[in-house]
Amino acid sequence: MNTLxxxxxxxxxxxxxTVKVFVPAAARAAPSSTLGAAAWIRKNMFSSVPSxxxxxxxxxxxxxxxxxxIGWAWTNAVWEASSRRDCLDKVGNAGACWPGVVVWIPNxxxxxxxxDEVWRINLAFxxxxxxxxxxxxxxxxxxxxxxxxxxxxxxxxxxxxxMGGEKGAIWTALIAVGLTGFLWTVLTxxxxxxxxxxxxxxxxxxxxxxxxxxxxxxxxxxxLALFGVALFIVFELDFVEVRTRVWGGLFLTMVISGFGxxxxxxxxxxxxxxxxxxxxxxxxLCTTFIELFRSVPLITILFMFNTMLPLFLPAGxxxxxxxxxxxxxxxxxxxxxxxxxxxxxxxxxxGQYEAASAMGLGFWQSTALIIMPQAxxxxxxxxxxxFIGLFxxxxxxxxxxxxxxxxxxxxxxxxxxxxxxxIEPFFxxxxxxxxxxxxxxxxxxxxxxxxxxxxxx
Amino acid sequence: xxxxxxxxxxVTAAVAYAAPAQAQATLAxxxxxxxxNCQVGPPTxxxxxxxxxxxxxxxxxxxxxxxxAAIFNDPRKIQFQSVxxxxxxxxxxxxxxxxxxxxxxxxxxxxxxxxxxxxGVNFYDGQGFMVPKASGVKSAKELNNATVCVLTGxxxxxxxxxxxxxxxxxxxxxxxxxxxxxxxxxxxGGCDAYTNDKSxxxxxxxxxxxxxxxxxxxxxxxxxxLGPVVRHGDNNWGDIVRWTLNGMIEAExxxxxxxxxxxxxxxxxxGIRRLLGVEGNIGEGxxxxxxxxxxxxxxxxxxxxxxxxxxxxxxxxxxxxxxxxNALWTKGGILYAxxxx
Numbered sequence: 001m002n003t004l005x006x007x008x009x010x011x012x013x014x015x016x017x018t019v020k021v022f023v024p025a026a027a028r029a030a031p032s033s034t035l036g037a038a039a040w041i042r043k044n045m046f047s048s049v050p051s052x053x054x055x056x057x058x059x060x061x062x063x064x065x066x067x068x069x070i071g072w073a074w075t076n077a078v079w080e081a082s083s084r085r086d087c088l089d090k091v092g093n094a095g096a097c098w099p100g101v102v103v104w105i106p107n108x109x110x111x112x113x114x115x116d117e118v119w120r121i122n123l124a125f126x127x128x129x130x131x132x133x134x135x136x137x138x139x140x141x142x143x144x145x146x147x148x149x150x151x152x153x154x155x156x157x158x159x160x161x162x163m164g165g166e167k168g169a170i171w172t173a174l175i176a177v178g179l180t181g182f183l184w185t186v187l188t189x190x191x192x193x194x195x196x197x198x199x200x201x202x203x204x205x206x207x208x209x210x211x212x213x214x215x216x217x218x219x220x221x222x223x224l225a226l227f228g229v230a231l232f233i234v235f236e237l238d239f240v241e242v243r244t245r246v247w248g249g250l251f252l253t254m255v256i257s258g259f260g261x262x263x264x265x266x267x268x269x270x271x272x273x274x275x276x277x278x279x280x281x282x283x284x285l286c287t288t289f290i291e292l293f294r295s296v297p298l299i300t301i302l303f304m305f306n307t308m309l310p311l312f313l314p315a316g317x318x319x320x321x322x323x324x325x326x327x328x329x330x331x332x333x334x335x336x337x338x339x340x341x342x343x344x345x346x347x348x349x350x351g352q353y354e355a356a357s358a359m360g361l362g363f364w365q366s367t368a369l370i371i372m373p374q375a376x377x378x379x380x381x382x383x384x385x386x387f388i389g390l391f392x393x394x395x396x397x398x399x400x401x402x403x404x405x406x407x408x409x410x411x412x413x414x415x416x417x418x419x420x421x422x423i424e425p426f427f428x429x430x431x432x433x434x435x436x437x438x439x440x441x442x443x444x445x446x447x448x449x450x451x452x453x454x455x456x457x
Numbered sequence: 458x459x460x461x462x463x464x465x466x467x468v469t470a471a472v473a474y475a476a477p478a479q480a481q482a483t484l485a486x487x488x489x490x491x492x493x494n495c496q497v498g499p500p501t502x503x504x505x506x507x508x509x510x511x512x513x514x515x516x517x518x519x520x521x522x523x524x525x526a527a528i529f530n531d532p533r534k535i536q537f538q539s540v541x542x543x544x545x546x547x548x549x550x551x552x553x554x555x556x557x558x559x560x561x562x563x564x565x566x567x568x569x570x571x572x573x574x575x576x577g578v579n580f581y582d583g584q585g586f587m588v589p590k591a592s593g594v595k596s597a598k599e600l601n602n603a604t605v606c607v608l609t610g611x612x613x614x615x616x617x618x619x620x621x622x623x624x625x626x627x628x629x630x631x632x633x634x635x636x637x638x639x640x641x642x643x644x645x646g647g648c649d650a651y652t653n654d655k656s657x658x659x660x661x662x663x664x665x666x667x668x669x670x671x672x673x674x675x676x677x678x679x680x681x682x683l684g685p686v687v688r689h690g691d692n693n694w695g696d697i698v699r700w701t702l703n704g705m706i707e708a709e710x711x712x713x714x715x716x717x718x719x720x721x722x723x724x725x726x727x728g729i730r731r732l733l734g735v736e737g738n739i740g741e742g743x744x745x746x747x748x749x750x751x752x753x754x755x756x757x758x759x760x761x762x763x764x765x766x767x768x769x770x771x772x773x774x775x776x777x778x779x780x781x782x783n784a785l786w787t788k789g790g791i792l793y794a795x796x797x798x
Contacts, residue, residue: 084664085773092666103509112511245536246511307544310551321553398499401540401548407499411507413637413664414500416773418509420664422637 072096073427083417100418101428108408108429111248117164117240121251124161128154131182134189142198146185151262153181160234162255165241172234179230184223244322248403250432255322256329256404257391263330264390265383268337273367275342286338293335299396301328306400325397333390340386344379345371377451384444388437405429483555483687483694484528484744492534495521496554499539502660503767503774504560504580513537516580516767517558519757520685523701524556526756527740527749546571549688556698557686560656562612567686576698578684579760580768581782581791583677584616585655587662590670592649597676601626606639606648608632616679617652636661650674654681656768656776663773697743704750706794707732708759710785715758718751732797739797760792761785 033039045055076095078087087097101108110118131150134140157178160167167175187199195202200219209215247255274286293301305328309319348371356366376383398407409425412418487493497505497517504515522532540548540559549557550572560582561567563575586605588594597620607614609632621628631648633639640661643651651658655673662668685702687695708714711729713721721729730736734747741747757763764783768774784790 083773088666107509107511112507115511243536245538303544307547307551310553399541400544401499401538403539407539411500412509414502414506415508416502416506416514419502419660419773 084419084421096424096427097418097421098424100412100415100421101424104408104412104415104418104425105428107249107411108405108425108432109250111252111403111408112246113248113251114240114242114246117242120161120164120239120242124158127182128158131185134185137189137193139193139196140189141192141196142188146188149181149185153178155259155262157182160237161239162247163242163244164239167234172231175237176227176230176234179234180223180227183226183230187226244320247322249408250405252322252397252402253391253394253405256326256394256397256402257387259326260329260333260390260394261387264333264337264386267330267334268341269372271334271338272341272345275338276345290335290338293332294339298329298332298393299399301332302396302400304328321400322402325400325402329390329394329397333386336386337383340379340382341375343382344375347378348375380444380448380451384440388440391436391440392433405432483691484697487528487555491529492536493521493525493528494538494553494555495524495535496538496540496545496548496557496559497521498542498545498559501560502663503656503772503776505539505558506767507539514767516763517560517683517685519763519767520558520579520698520702521556523705523753523757524698526752527697527701527745530752532756546573549573549686552688555687555694560683561686563682563684572689574687574689574695576685576687576695577702578682579702580656580683582654582656582681582683583782584613584652584679584681585658585677586650586652586674587643587658587671588650588674590672594650594674597674597678598624598626600628600650602628603649604629604631604647606631606633606643606651608636608639608653609634612679613653620678656774659768659776660774663775693744697745700739700743700797701749701753703794704732704753704797705757705760705763706785706792707797708750708754709761710787710794713754713759714762715754715756718754722751728797737798 046052073096076091078090078095078097081087081099084097134146135143156174160175191197191199191202200222201215203222204215204218207218209218271286271290274282277283305324309324352370356370395406397404409429412425413420413422500507504517506515507513521535525534526532538554545557548554567573568575586597605628607617607630658673662671685698687698713729722733733751734740740749764778768776770777778784780789782791786793
């Protein structure tokens, strides 16, 4: 019997068939002392006396903490009560008093937003998710356009859904632009998934366009028609006004950090490029802006924008308080982002710039096509870290009286019925913050893995 | 520290720039806007409490409700602004709030140098001590050498130092900036007594597992007259706030309440007839209607009703009124409204 495997056999065909081949004996089974859970535990947890001691100590600590926590949050917790006094009469301080948090959940999520109108917030966020879905669909090609349209146009439409009230001619047009972006995104996602062609081009081809020029011309007409449809829909919409004063809770936190996140990245890129620019005025302006906003605490900037700005504006000019906070957060975040981007730009070897120049690319082309894609990839951990920080920093708006998630949680313990109930709502919002920040961090890891194709060593 | 500095800076700037913001009379602005901008603080039980259904209520909130009722005949026409204490005066000075009604102590410096106008007192508070009943302490004078839990960065810290110095006693302060931390220390036995404004002590005590195990000592070591505040310079608006508050106190003294205000319209008592606008013309003189107090009483009731509803013994806050400063002058307190004539 010849035990050679085919490739070796092929290699050895021109030699006589009496070749001695080494056949390894079958591997013996591992000693039973190194197999299975028991062995793993012995090796990793009880390999020596100190190790065994630490293991036991660790188990004891974990057990005590978990036991205490579960006892408080679950076993001894009160789930039905009409006031904190009820809870205290039942279990004293031994168990959590969840009913107070439960009745406050709508406020923790939506602030004092009228409960009859909350569906508008839900609908707007549902639209946002629909807008985001195409970015994950593999067959959709216009991802950049869809992403940009979302960042630029969603706020136009959403702000009307959130605020409602009277809409003048310009306002109506802007809302319709936002809605147009949404319709276009949905249609494009559908046509690209089914037929691999963006909707505008597809319609243009249906109308017999053959050249690229004709396609874009008809495409523009189609877009205009979409805008007309959107305008018609917007005319029909009539939402009750909800003043930003009553916005709050998680909703407000998301609005502020959403604006901050969406604004800070592009603004940061522009500022970083400006700071590195060889044009002295631009460089000086950008450096001044960055250094000014980075060297002042966010709380101070919020304070300045909130209370000092109205003093300097002419009488009668009123800038919405929330808008002031959003602008302050955006400016602050973009100053930080600018330095992160600059760090990323500096990590790109000089050779890349020279290679780009050698290929005849100008400044904008080499920045957009060669430098930024590489730099942004390096910066992902920092950028996402900044986003996470920004999301949590928005709690500072409570100092200027906006009822964000943290302020709402504080308010629970000041409700006459639930007076002194602090730990439970704080625990609840801790979970909310964790879920959001962890999701962002996971997304960043995912993004890194997907993009980290060329440099893995 | 930063906050203190900032608020000082902001208030200075606000005073300097406040003039142009008042080009138009506040009452006209409020009427044109269709709602009253009422500044309260972060939710505080009894005074400006936020309920889980999103409504504000409390002693100070009812001042605003009364004003909205007097102006619009609708106590709901209010935009509540919950502002932190660091920026409260700036927010009033820059014209964002029409009235500040949030347990603010009337002091000489605030009244004279910050461009503010105090429109009266709706609650007489004062700093006191809470001790565990088991300690057997019956008077603050027995607290020599005691450790006392006190909030930093507030006047409570200064008041207690004054109190001990003037009584030749010593104490060991345990300080924290966060009230929850401080109360936790007190309940954990970290200090012998907890000091704060008495209304705050009462509200806190109601949140303990066993409120009856703690007593609030009788001594009041500071004067904290709390009341609504408006900007300097618009005297008519100040009058409206002052006389709405006075009207509610006067109504209690005259026995007019939300329940009997309609019957009282036919009363022959000249004081009641003037208060309700059946005789005289006090309301129209201020730019309101003759019967503005009828509107107020229907909306919020008289002072006594407001007190009982928000901080009285039947509420969780439970601050007894009888014999306290907040009783009417006819009942041993110092609540006294100048005559309505």
